[in-house]
Amino acid sequence: VDAIKAKVCAQKGIFDCVYEEGNVDECRKVLVAFNSFGVMLPMSAEDLKKQCPSTQAFAGEPACAGGSGILSMVTDIAPDCFKNCQQLCGPMDTLVTEYMVTQDVDAIKAKACAQKGIFDCLYEEGNADECRKVLVACNSFGVTLPMSAEDLEKQCPSNLAKVVPTTSR
Numbered sequence: 001v002d003a004i005k006a007k008v009c010a011q012k013g014i015f016d017c018v019y020e021e022g023n024v025d026e027c028r029k030v031l032v033a034f035n036s037f038g039v040m041l042p043m044s045a046e047d048l049k050k051q052c053p054s055t056q057a058f059a060g061e062p063a064c065a066g067g068s069g070i071l072s073m074v075t076d077i078a079p080d081c082f083k084n085c086q087q088l089c090g091p092m093d094t095l096v097t098e099y100m101v102t103q104d105v106d107a108i109k110a111k112a113c114a115q116k117g118i119f120d121c122l123y124e125e126g127n128a129d130e131c132r133k134v135l136v137a138c139n140s141f142g143v144t145l146p147m148s149a150e151d152l153e154k155q156c157p158s159n160l161a162k163v164v165p166t167t168s169r
Contacts, residue, residue, distance in 0.1 A: 016045070019045035019101055033141050063075035063079040063081075063089075064086070068090075071089070075089075078130045085121035088121065089116060095108050099143065108143070109156075122135070132147065
């Protein structure tokens with residue numbers, strides 16, 4: 001949680017739009033969702049300034065270098081998961097960013113299923129415990145993700161997977 005707050009503070013400029021008049025109502029939903037699982041994000045521009053003194057900066061190497069601020073918030077939940085599964089960085093950045101814009105769970109699932117092999121790393125023996133943190137957090141947003149490789153296969157049968165192009169790095 002502290003790592004997420006530090007990341008928000010380090011990139012607080014990108015959060016200015018969250019508090020703008022035309023965006024605040026929709027963005028508040030995301031802030032409330034984070035708050036519901038213990039990440040108390042600032043609910044106003046004034047709160048952001050109070051919580052993030054201008055001298056505060058995030059120290060440390062990001063799990064997915066070059067990713068969006070939103071991806072950083074996700075990777076900060078379980079950085080070792082993404083450090084061990086670097087192939088997830090590009091696709092997850094695309095999927096998370098699209099979800100934040102559209103909140104179209106079906107479209108996101110279709111794109112994830114189209115490239116499900118990339119997600120195998122989440123369930124590998126050395127990664128499963130750490131990566132489960134991300135899966136649980138996503139589930140708290142109402143995006144029910146498979147909690148095992150078997151669940152992934154059930155949700156995305158190989159013979160039914162559609163090819164849906166996504167942007168990758």
